[in-house]
Amino acid sequence: MKPLQISPETAVTLAKQLGVPLEHLMHMPQHILLQKIAELSKKQSQDTTDTTDSSSAAQAPEKGEQ
Template sequence: MRPLQISADTALKLSKALGIPLEHLMHTPQHILLQKLSQLAQEETAAQAEAQSQETQATERKDEQAAISESSEDSKS
């Protein structure tokens, strides 16, 4: 089996992202490497979706608090 045909920069980035030594990465079969990359992409997508969800919830809470504040000010007048 021949080593992967990727640049040194790409190999270093993949090694860090996947948490495997560079020597192992270069001799990892292509189908396994693609599977690991797919899993990494899914995890990143899930993390981004979670962060976006939390951001949306925070914005909604802020809007609700502003509406409550406005309604209480209107009732005092």
């Protein structure tokens, strides 16, 4: 198995975001790493959608108000 082709900065950032030790990340099979990145991306997009929905709902005027 060849090592992951990512920069040291990317490896450190991914390790922090995924909550895994850097050594585990560097020896993680690529298909598992891609799966974890997809899960992280999905979670972040849901968090962003939730905060966007709640903030836009608070700012939207009621139907009768204008």
